[in-house]
Structures are given as C-alpha cells and as structure tokens.
Amino acid sequence: GAVVSQHPSRVICKSGTSVKIECRSLDFQATTMFWYRQFPKKSLMLMATSNEGSKATYEQGVEKDKFLINHASLTLSTLTVTSAHPEDSSFYICSARAGNTGELFFGEGSRLTVL
Amino acid sequence: GESVGLHLPTLSVQEGDNSIINCAYSNSASDYFIWYKQESGKGPQFIIDIRSNMDKRQGQRVTVLLNKTVKHLSLQIAATQPGDSAVYFCAENWKGGSEKLVFGKGTKLTVNP
Numbered sequence: 726g727a728v729v730s731q732h733p734s735r736v737i738c739k740s741g742t743s744v745k746i747e748c749r750s751l752d753f754q755a756t757t758m759f760w761y762r763q764f765p766k767k768s769l770m771l772m773a774t775s776n777e778g779s780k781a782t783y784e785q786g787v788e789k790d791k792f793l794i795n796h797a798s799l800t801l802s803t804l805t806v807t808s809a810h811p812e813d814s815s816f817y818i819c820s821a822r823a824g825n826t827g828e829l830f831f832g833e834g835s836r837l838t839v840l
Numbered sequence: 841g842e843s844v845g846l847h848l849p850t851l852s853v854q855e856g857d858n859s860i861i862n863c864a865y866s867n868s869a870s871d872y873f874i875w876y877k878q879e880s881g882k883g884p885q886f887i888i889d890i891r892s893n894m895d896k897r898q899g900q901r902v903t904v905l906l907n908k909t910v911k912h913l914s915l916q917i918a919a920t921q922p923g924d925s926a927v928y929f930c931a932e933n934w935k936g937g938s939e940k941l942v943f944g945k946g947t948k949l950t951v952n953p
Contacts, residue, residue, distance in 0.1 A: 729883075731883075759940065759941065761943075767945075767946075768929060768943045768944060768945050768946050769884065769929070769943040770943075771940055771941070771942065771943075774938060774940055782938060816881075818883050818884070820941070829874075829941065831876075831883040831884045831885075831886075832883050833882055833883045834881070834882065834883045836881070
C-alpha cells in the first residue's frame, strides 16, 4: 500500500535552534500534504495545508514565520520549526493526498523535544 | 475551532464484547467521514470511512453509522480484542474555502483480557 515516510522520527534540539522535518510520499505523487501537531493525550490539530509549487495555507493561530513549510516536489514537503522553544515540543504528523485517487495517507509522526 | 467532538473520552470493555465509540460533528457541509486508530507514538491508521450519502458501512469487525439529522457518527467494533486498545478519532472532511480533514478529540479504548 501507499506509504508516507517522515524523517526524523525523533529529534531533540536546544532552544533557539531550527529543526526540519521531512514528509515523503514513497510510491505516489502527492499534490497536497497536510501538517498536524499533536500534544499528549490530545487530538491532531491541523497546522497548514501544503500544495506543490505554491505557498502553504496556514490555519488560524499558526505562525507562518515560525513554522516554515515547503512543498518543492510532488513527493516531498518539509516543515521547519524555527527558533524552537520548549513549548514547540510536540508530535508532528504529516499526511499526503494522492493526486490520482484523492486518498489520504498518514506518516508515522516526528516527535520533537526542545530542551 | 474544532467542529468534531466525542461524547466519551475513555471506554473500557471486556475482551469479546462489542464496543461503540461516538462522535458529534457540526459542519453540515462535510461530505466524508473517517475513523482512525492511533497507537501510542504512531501516526493515525485508517479504519473505515463513510460518505454523507450513506447511513451505514461495514468492514471487517467494524461498522460506521452516520446520522445526518443529528450530526452523529459512531464506530462499532465487534468482538473487541486486546489489539484494539488504542485511541480512536473521528475526522470529517471539511469543505469550506479549502478541503481539509478536521479531527475530533479522541476516545481511548481499553480492552481488558
């Protein structure tokens, strides 16, 4: 079946540094990718919608300059958490919508810990 | 804000019993609903979906019911097994300015052997 890969699966960084998380669709082309964040024992909150070749659409309350999203190809979207702070520690999950079928597939998530 | 919510945050059942997890949604324009299972530290796993032109859909051991009149969705798991223990989320395909998937709050299902 279709696979969405996220890398890294876990990352620990110091406060003030930037961290990049990759989301790849391994065997299909994804015209749209979504980025979610999930705090412990909470639901997935949509952060932004990323369309290949265009600017991401951010949800209300999500800082564009804080969470940089790039969807440079049909198989890769990246989320960069800039100047990370401890409150940015969370589980970040991406999903990718297959361009031909419209099906949605989720990655396994990336756990960010900011010290 | 969230438009999808769940009535029960936790549910504990005995192995072999049937489980019912409920969800309420508020966006009447949503045309597609999905149930996901999430195990600790992992991404959501698709269980079953249903379109708004249907009332019921069955899978293997799972059934989703949709009541558009009261904007209610439920997931029924037959003969619940310990491996079913996880957090279950309903999600609705929000059709507004852009199409996106909005998740409910989640129900933690614990299956006791």
